[in-house]
Amino acid sequence: MANFGIENKILQYLIIILNLKYLSATHDSNGNSSCVLYEQKFQLKNCVLINHSHLECNGNYNFCNDNKSEFFMLNTILIPYDSILKLSISDSSKLIVDPRNIIKTFPNLRVLTILRGKLIKIITSFPAEAKISEIRIDRTKLDTLPDDVFKYLSLPHAIDLRNNALAKINPESFNITSLTSLYLAGNPWKCNYNMSWILKINNNSLAMKIKDTEKLHCTSPYEGRPLFAVVEIIETLRNECKQTVCDCELIHVVGPRNSHQQINNKRQLMAFVAVNCSYRGLEEMPDFIPTNTTRLYLTGNKIFDLTKIVTNPVYREVRDLYLDDNLIESITILDGSYWLEHFRVFSLRGNKLADLPTYALENVLVQGENAVSIYLGNNPWTCDCLFTPGFQDLLLQYTNIIKDIHDIKCNLLINNGENSGKLIKDLTRTEICVMPNEFFLHPIDILNIILATTILLIIGKFIYDYWLFKRTGILPWIVTKIP
Known part of the structure; x- marks a missing residue:
């Protein structure tokens, strides 16, 4: 053993x-x-x-x-x-x-x-x-x-x-x-349309099996925002964007970050959407853009009428509007509108603007605090004595807002070549208001010369009369006629 x-x-x-x-x-x-x-x-x-x-x-x-x-x-x-x-x-x-x-x-x-x-x-x-x-x-x-x-x-x-x-x-x-x-x-969940499966809530869905949905949060660019609500916004934007010819992007979401309060509804957040409709051959501004659109690109189309900005409520929340390289000849329709008083960025480069309501734009810039950037370059601006002085004053006063002042020039096809292509900010009043072959002196200058000459003659006559009286004792003729 x-x-x-x-x-x-x-x-x-x-x-x-x-x-x-x-x-x-x-x-x-x-x-x-x-x-x-x-x-x-x-x-x-x-x-x-x-x-x-x-x-x-x-x-x-x-x-x-x-x-x-x-x-x-x-x-x-x-x-x-x-x-x-x-x-x-x-x-x-x-x-x-x-x-x-x-x-x-x-x-x-x-x-x-x-x-x-x-x-x-x-x-x-x-x-x-x-x-x-x-x-x-x-x-x-x-x-x-x-x-x-x-x-x-x-x-x-x-x-x-x-x-x-x-x-x-x-x-x-x-x-x-x-x-x-x-x-x-x-x-750190990446919140995009690939997460849309989390919105499909039914008895057999994976979303129903998640026990901590209210604790899921996004990473950049929606850092700390509730995942469910952000994905709901993205999915809504995706569906609305299909109704347009544009590209759409959710650029920012404002709301509580990592809050203990349950936030699962998109209405509890503020979304900022960028919509790009550039180079789509549009002849007018779209009748529909997605909800929460704050930045709209319409560059390189054939748009000439801005009436919809005033009449269509879908543009009410648009703060940044890019209308470069279109056929716009006037923005007078925007005078006094809600949009003009609340915009942040307004770009009109490369259109057909010859003038604009300077007073309206100045009132907005003086009274409002929203405007950050205005772009007006590469337009055929009129350089005459009626429009340009006020326009020039506006440019020089708000160089911090009018960002492309070095591209704002006189129309190349007017003024017989005298001012064509010149920077408006650098023009003198003589260059603006005196046309070629015109008499050099302004009528006001001529009047000033006449008044100055008259004053000199009066003073000279007074001195002569005084000298004559001292020498001969003869009073001036006009004094003898005074009763």
């Missing part, structure tokens, strides 16, 4: 030695691991068996079970691989996971938890034979998931992906009948 006990112990030690050999990842001639999840091997000394089925590991691991062994050793105790139902990994400094190897190592695994640390990649999908019912990956550096990472699982009822670096997910990967709970908060 004693010999049998010794032989039994020797057999156990042989099994332990064999299992330790198989546990270490093998290497090829180049020194690369044959089962690469991380550069280091599976360090059993960092693992603790919480109970008979829960293995908790801390550090960096390489799970490589080659099926040559059914046991692994932990603290001199042989543990069957298939007895582990729950595996927890935490605080890895750099972890790349291959779910196939985890399931191959622990075939009966039910719960997988990866906490903290720098999980940076999951390189394959979970295999169909996996029996996992719960997956939790929390507070790691994971930023992408394979498109089919969970697609082949049939048993999971809860997946927790909170507090990672995920910007997007493929909803098809979560098309699992058994899934009842999905947690996604704490990730």
Whole structure:
């Protein structure tokens, strides 16, 4: 019996030695691991068996079970691989996971938890034979998931992906009948139309399975805004934009950031939309533009009439309007309009403007605080004594707002070439008001000369009369006639 006990112990030690050999990842001639999840091997000394089925590991691991062994050793105790139902990994400094190897190592695994640390990649999908019912990956550096990472699982009822670096997910990967709970908060979600699946709320949709929708927030450019509400705005904009020939973009959203108040409705946010209808061959301004349009580009069309800015309410919230390179000859229709009093940017470069209501524009600039930029260059401006002096004064007074003053020039085809092409800001009044072959002196100047000459004559006559009286005692003729 004693010999049998010794032989039994020797057999156990042989099994332990064999299992330790198989546990270490093998290497090829180049020194690369044959089962690469991380550069280091599976360090059993960092693992603790919480109970008979829960293995908790801390550090960096390489799970490589080659099926040559059914046991692994932990603290001199042989543990069957298939007895582990729950595996927890935490605080890895750099972890790349291959779910196939985890399931191959622990075939009966039910719960997988990866906490903290720098999980940076999951390189394959979970295999169909996996029996996992719960997956939790929390507070790691994971930023992408394979498109089919969970697609082949049939048993999971809860997946927790909170507090990672995920910007997007493929909803098809979560098309699992058994899934009842999905947690996604704490990730920097990229809010765009690719997230529109979250709006499809019905009994079988993935959106209904998300338990923390109100805690999902966008990353830049809508930093901290509630994901659901922003995506709702984007989807509405996408549908409205289809009614136009334009390109549309949500450029900014104003509202609470990371507020504890639940905000799931787009009406609780203020959106700013840019619509680009440039070079579309438009002969008039569109009858419809998407809601919340604040910036509108209509450059390079054939628009000549601005009446719709005044009469159509869709333009009421447009603050930046770009109408460069059109056929606009007048903006008089905008005089006194709500839009002219509230615009921020107004660009009319390259049109057919010869003049404009200077007084109306000046009133807006004096009284309003909204105007930031006006562009008027490359128009055939009239340079005459009636319009140009006031226009020039406006340009010089508001150079901080009229941004292209160096492109505002006299029409090349007028003034017999005298002022054509000259910068209006640099013209003198003589250049503006005196035409070629015209008498050099202005009528007012002639009147001033006559008055000055008359005054000199009167003074001269007074001096002569005084001298004559002193010499001869004869009073001036006009004095003798005074009664």
